[in-house]
Amino acid sequence: MASYTVVKTPEELEKYRVRIPDDVWPSTSTRASQPSPGQDGFFYIPAFVSEDEERYLIQKIQDAPQPKWKTLQNRSGQSLCRLQYWGGQVSSRGERSVLIPESFPDFMTKFPPLIERIAQTSAFAGSAHASPNHCLVNEYLPGQGILPHEDGAAYWPAVATVSVASHTLLDIYRWATEKPEGAEGADDDGSAQASQGDAAAARPARGKAREQEAAFSILQEPRSLLITTGAAYRDFLHGIAERTRDEAAHLAKVVNVADLRDVDLRAKVDGVIASSRDGDETSHDVLVRETRYSLTFRDVEKVSKGLAGLLNKKR
Numbered sequence: 001m002a003s004y005t006v007v008k009t010p011e012e013l014e015k016y017r018v019r020i021p022d023d024v025w026p027s028t029s030t031r032a033s034q035p036s037p038g039q040d041g042f043f044y045i046p047a048f049v050s051e052d053e054e055r056y057l058i059q060k061i062q063d064a065p066q067p068k069w070k071t072l073q074n075r076s077g078q079s080l081c082r083l084q085y086w087g088g089q090v091s092s093r094g095e096r097s098v099l100i101p102e103s104f105p106d107f108m109t110k111f112p113p114l115i116e117r118i119a120q121t122s123a124f125a126g127s128a129h130a131s132p133n134h135c136l137v138n139e140y141l142p143g144q145g146i147l148p149h150e151d152g153a154a155y156w157p158a159v160a161t162v163s164v165a166s167h168t169l170l171d172i173y174r175w176a177t178e179k180p181e182g183a184e185g186a187d188d189d190g191s192a193q194a195s196q197g198d199a200a201a202a203r204p205a206r207g208k209a210r211e212q213e214a215a216f217s218i219l220q221e222p223r224s225l226l227i228t229t230g231a232a233y234r235d236f237l238h239g240i241a242e243r244t245r246d247e248a249a250h251l252a253k254v255v256n257v258a259d260l261r262d263v264d265l266r267a268k269v270d271g272v273i274a275s276s277r278d279g280d281e282t283s284h285d286v287l288v289r290e291t292r293y294s295l296t297f298r299d300v301e302k303v304s305k306g307l308a309g310l311l312n313k314k315r
C-alpha cells in the first residue's frame with residue numbers, strides 16, 4: 001500500500017470535499033447548487049506525501065541557495081517571512097499575469113513527483129495546461145502568518161497547497177458586501193490585503209471590506225494537500241493568523257476535524273473543542289505551531305514564449 005494518498009479522478013477527489021454549511025456561501029456565489037465532482041470547493045487530502053518525501057522536501061527547501069530566498073516584511077515592518085518561487089517568475093501586465101517559465105526542480109517532478117500527483121487529482125483538468133506550472137514556497141516561523149487576501153485572477157481558479165513540517169490553520173473569510181446577520185463588522189481601511197510581497201499571488205483587495213472574523217478554518221496537517229477550486233477560490237479570502245499556538249476558540253472553527261489523519265491530533269482537537277463547549281476553562285490544551293513550509297501550486301495560463309521561455313525549452 002502506498003504510504004501516500006493517491007487521487008486519480010474527479011470522483012475520488014470528491015470524497016475529500018470539506019463540508020461547509022450552505023449558509024456560509026455568499027448569496028452572490030456562482031457555485032452550482034450541485035457542484036460537479038471535484039469542483040467549486042475545498043478538498044482536504046491528508047498524507048498526500050509520505051514521511052520520507054516530507055523529510056526530503058524540507059531538506060531541499062532549506063538547502064536552497066541563498067539567492068533563491070526572497071525576504072518580505074509585513075506591514076509593520078516586522079516578522080520577516082521568506083519565500084521561494086519555482087517554475088518561473090510571474091510578471092503582471094495590467095490585469096493579465098504572464099509566466100516567464102523555468103523548469104521545476106527534481107524535488108517537485110521526480111521525488112516526490114508532486115506536479116504529476118497534483119495533475120492526477122484532476123483539480124487542474126480545465127486549466128490551460130491541465131497541471132500547475134508555478135509554485136510558491138512559503139516559510140512560516142511560529143508567530144508568522146499571512147493577512148487575509150484572495151489569490152485573484154492571475155491564475156486559473158485553483159490552488160493546491162502541500163504543507164510540511166507543521167500544522168497550521170487556514171482561516172477563511174467572506175467579503176462584507178451584504179453584512180449577513182452576526183457579522184462582526186468589517187475592515188473599512190482596506191486592510192484586507194496581503195502582508196507579503198507576492199503581488200500576483202496575494203492580490204490586494206482595496207476598497208472592499210471583509211468580515212473581521214473568519215467564517216471557518218481548515219486545519220492543515222503536515223504532509224496534507226489542500227485544493228481550492230472554482231467558486232471556493234473566487235468567493236472567499238484566506239489568511240493565516242500570526243500566532244505561535246492555536247487555542248480552543250481557534251480550533252472551534254475548524255470544519256475538517258473528522259478528516260484529520262493523525263488520530264492523536266484529532267482526539268486532541270476534539271477534546272479541546274468539547275471542553276470549551278462545556279465551559280471547561282481548565283483545559284489549556286493547545287496546538288503549538290512549529291516552523292511550517294507550504295508549497296502552493298497554481299497554473300498561470302499565459303506563458304511567455306520570449307527569449308527566456310525559448311532558452312528554457314532547450315535545456
Ligand SMILES: O=C(O)CCC(=O)C(=O)O
Nearest residue numbers: 136138161201202294296
Ligand atoms: O501558506 C499557505 O498555506 C497560504 C499561502 C497563500 O495564501 C499564498 O501564498 O497566496
Ligand SMILES: [Fe+2]
Nearest residue numbers: 150151201202
Ligand atoms: Fe493565497
